[in-house]
Amino acid sequence: MIQITDMSLRIGQRQILSNITFEVKKGETLGIIGPNGSGKSSLVKVMSRLLIPDAGSVTLDGKPLGSYSSKMLARKMAVVSQEGLAPLPITVEEAVAMGRYPYHGFFRRNTARDAEAIQRALVRTGLEPLACKLLEQLSGGERQRVAIACSMAQEPEVLLLDEPTTYLDIGYQIGILNLVREWQRETEGTAVLVLHDLNLAAQYCDRLVLMESGNITRSGTIEEIMEAKLLADVYGVKPLVVTHPNLLLPQILLERSS
Numbered sequence: 001m002i003q004i005t006d007m008s009l010r011i012g013q014r015q016i017l018s019n020i021t022f023e024v025k026k027g028e029t030l031g032i033i034g035p036n037g038s039g040k041s042s043l044v045k046v047m048s049r050l051l052i053p054d055a056g057s058v059t060l061d062g063k064p065l066g067s068y069s070s071k072m073l074a075r076k077m078a079v080v081s082q083e084g085l086a087p088l089p090i091t092v093e094e095a096v097a098m099g100r101y102p103y104h105g106f107f108r109r110n111t112a113r114d115a116e117a118i119q120r121a122l123v124r125t126g127l128e129p130l131a132c133k134l135l136e137q138l139s140g141g142e143r144q145r146v147a148i149a150c151s152m153a154q155e156p157e158v159l160l161l162d163e164p165t166t167y168l169d170i171g172y173q174i175g176i177l178n179l180v181r182e183w184q185r186e187t188e189g190t191a192v193l194v195l196h197d198l199n200l201a202a203q204y205c206d207r208l209v210l211m212e213s214g215n216i217t218r219s220g221t222i223e224e225i226m227e228a229k230l231l232a233d234v235y236g237v238k239p240l241v242v243t244h245p246n247l248l249l250p251q252i253l254l255e256r257s258s
C-alpha cells in the first residue's frame with residue numbers, strides 16, 4: 001500500500017533520515033519504534049507528505065505520493081500528529097466535522113453522508129456525550145480521542161498515528177489502541193503507529209520497524225524485534241524478554257541499573 005524506497009531526508013545541513021526502505025501492507029498494523037530523536041516523527045511526516053524527501057521514492061497504491069492532490073491524499077490517508085488538537089473554542093462535533101474537509105472543502109454545508117460519518121466517528125470513539133463540549137473544556141486524553149475521531153470521520157484507508165498514547169493513563173492508552181483495532185476490523189483499514197511503549201507495540205502491531213539515528217536498524221515480526229540483545233544495543237538498557245502468559249507474545253521487563 002505504501003512503499004518507501006531508498007528514501008533520505010535532510011533538513012538544512014542535517015541528515016535526518018538515511019536510506020529508508022520498507023513497505024506498509026494493506027490491512028496491517030505497522031509499528032514504528034525507536035529511541036527519542038531516532039526519526040520516527042520525521043518518517044511519518046514524509047509518509048504524509050508534510051516533509052519532502054531529497055532522495056528515494058514514496059508511493060501510495062503504486063503512485064508517487066507527489067502525484068496526489070491534497071484532497072485525494074486526504075481521502076486515502078489521515079494523520080494524527082504528536083502535537084494533537086489545540087484546545088480551541090470549537091465543539092467536539094465541529095472538530096470532528098473538519099475530518100470531512102476532503103469531501104467538500106471548508107465552506108460547504110455537510111451532506112447527509114457527512115453527518116453519518118461524523119456521527120459514526122463520535123459513537124465509535126465514545127465522544128457522543130461530549131459532542132457539544134468545547135475542546136478547551138476537555139482533558140488532554142479526551143482531546144486525543146477527538147483527534148482520532150476527526151481522522152476516522154475522514155474515512156481514510158490508512159491511519160498514521162504519531163504517539164497516540166503519549167500523556168495518557170493506561171486505561172486511555174488501551175482504549176485508543178482498541179479503537180484503532182476496531183476501526184481496522186470494520187473498515188479493513190491500514191494503520192501505522194509510532195509507539196514508545198514496546199509492550200503495547202508488541203500487542204497491537206503485526207510488524208515493527210525499529211529506528212536508530214535516522215536509519216532502520218531492523219524491521220520484522222514482533223519476535224524478531226523484541227529481542228533482548230537488539231533492544232539493549234539500541235536503547236542502552238538491560239531488558240528481560242518474557243512471554244505474556246495469556247497472549248503468548250514477547251514482552252519486556254526492565255531492570256534498574258543500580
Ligand SMILES: Nc1ncnc2c1ncn2[C@@H]1O[C@H](COP(=O)(O)OP(=O)(O)OP(=O)(O)O)[C@@H](O)[C@H]1O
Nearest residue numbers: 011012014016034035036037038039040041042043
Ligand atoms: N525541523 C527540524 N530541523 C532540524 N532538525 C530537526 C527538525 N525536525 C526534527 N529534527 C531532528 O531530527 C531528528 C529526528 O527527529 P524526530 O522528531 O523525527 O525523532 P523522533 O524519533 O520522532 O523523536 P521522539 O521520540 O523524541 O518524538 C532529531 O534529532 C531532531 O532534532
